[in-house]
Amino acid sequence: GENVEQHPSTLSVQEGDSAVIKCTYSDSASNYFPWYKQELGKGPQLIIDIRSNVGEKKDQRIAVTLNKTAKHFSLHITETQPEDSAVYFCAASKGYGQNFVFGPGTRLSVLP
């Protein structure tokens, strides 16, 4: 079955710097890759997603890139702000209602 790895497990950046979180997946049939942000004591919230027919997607300060050949995808956050501090999860799915496989999460801390 699918296995999703995520690095780093923790990341600290200065406010205004960029943050990058990388995930790798094992099943080449996976074609949908969402990213979730979980703030303390709350459920994860979808922040951006990408499908395998797209190499990059951007939404304001966040972007996701996908390398299907290498089977990895990354979350990029630019101009980080303290409110970006949270745990971020990546996931992979084969689509069409197939269950997601989540990465173990990255705790991002943005230092003022």
Place this chain on the structure above:
Amino acid sequence: SQTIHQWPATLVQPVGSPLSLECTVEGTSNPNLYWYRQAAGRGLQLLFYSVGIGQISSEVPQNLSASRPQDRQFILSSKKLLLSDSGFYLCAWSPGRDRGYTFGSGTRLTVV
């Protein structure tokens, strides 16, 4: 618009007591429904998922069970709680297509 409700928000239960957590979804029909558990500082572990009324699939053997008595209602139960059942329980739904899950706000269960 679709909304997901999960309750209670927090629960403290003694070892050996029963458990019932409820999740309901509004504004959609025939959703895929999921129960996840998140141990402190850990990732998301899929416990159960359901693609329709009465259809439950279990991902992890344990003393928990799930039921889907109505299209938009998903219940997580236990007859006798263990200390190891403590955690943050999340309900989620998806439209059954390759789109991101929407998570509920979670239930923090502490078994004492």
